[in-house]
Amino acid sequence: MDDIALAVIGGTGVYKLAALDDVQTHEVQTRYGAPSGPVRIGRLDGRRVAFLARHGEGHSIPPHKVNYRANLAALKQLGATRVLALNTVGGIGDDFGPRVLACPDQLIDYTWGRISTLCEEEGSEVLHVDFGHPYTPALRAQVLAAARARGVAVHDGGCYGATQGPRLETIAEIARMRRDGCDLVGMTGMPEAGLARELGLDYACLAIVANWAAGCGDAAEITMDEVLANVAAASAGLPALVGELARG
Numbered sequence: 001m002d003d004i005a006l007a008v009i010g011g012t013g014v015y016k017l018a019a020l021d022d023v024q025t026h027e028v029q030t031r032y033g034a035p036s037g038p039v040r041i042g043r044l045d046g047r048r049v050a051f052l053a054r055h056g057e058g059h060s061i062p063p064h065k066v067n068y069r070a071n072l073a074a075l076k077q078l079g080a081t082r083v084l085a086l087n088t089v090g091g092i093g094d095d096f097g098p099r100v101l102a103c104p105d106q107l108i109d110y111t112w113g114r115i116s117t118l119c120e121e122e123g124s125e126v127l128h129v130d131f132g133h134p135y136t137p138a139l140r141a142q143v144l145a146a147a148r149a150r151g152v153a154v155h156d157g158g159c160y161g162a163t164q165g166p167r168l169e170t171i172a173e174i175a176r177m178r179r180d181g182c183d184l185v186g187m188t189g190m191p192e193a194g195l196a197r198e199l200g201l202d203y204a205c206l207a208i209v210a211n212w213a214a215g216c217g218d219a220a221e222i223t224m225d226e227v228l229a230n231v232a233a234a235s236a237g238l239p240a241l242v243g244e245l246a247r248g
């Protein structure tokens with residue numbers, strides 16, 4: 001069978017890749033436990049693409065309870081080497097309003113109490129992976145090239161701030177994140193990116209801006225209806241982008 005050309009992890013509002021043909025379902029177990037749900041492997045533009053819904057297909061797993069290690073280990077066990085993480089986020093920076101797609105190049109981790117490394121078990125190898133560039137530069141370049149090739153507008157760069165959730169942030173918390181240099185805020189960017197690096201996976205984030213973060217833009221109260229409607233609208237170009245990326 002062909003190799004998996006690309007694995008995609010879907011975030012809030014992206015629970016399947018409808019464009020996949022010939023889908024096979026894999027229930028995987030890993031040494032870290034079970035992933036968030038089945039991995040669906042199908043064909044897109046002639047390539048094998050794997051998809052996993054980070055929060056479960058019915059969105060039953062909150063950000064702090066996601067088994068990030070099992071999710072990534074499952075994709076790796078199935079043969080994936082490149083992972084595109086879709087992350088639904090709030091926009092902080094002026095260029096990052098609702099419905100923008102962005103491929104961040106930096107991140108700051110504000111999460112706590114999550115299992116954030118493979119070096120957890122007694123006796124496991126101690127890893128100090130380089131993380132200066134938290135997203136694999138070559139894969140980022142491929143994401144941006146694929147977007148250009150298919151006419152999908154994607155903002156190049158930005159800093160993703162990963163918060164604990166599941167509640168949204170206060171205005172003061174977002175103001176602090178803005179001072180820190182964050183352009184985007186989401187709840188699932190870490191520990192996923194760090195674990196991908198520990199596992200030796202190429203990993204890039206495509207952030208889908210669903211709302212202005214608290215106190216930014218014309219943000220009023222943030223509702224799930226607004227979030228889901230903006231994710232749906234912003235996701236129109238995803239099949240083309242993912243298909244092109246899988247070919248590259």
Ligand code: HPA
Pocket residue numbers: 088089090091163168169185186187210211212213214222227
């Ligand atoms: N904050 C954190 N995570 C999010 C947001 C937000 O405003 N919107 C979507 N995910």
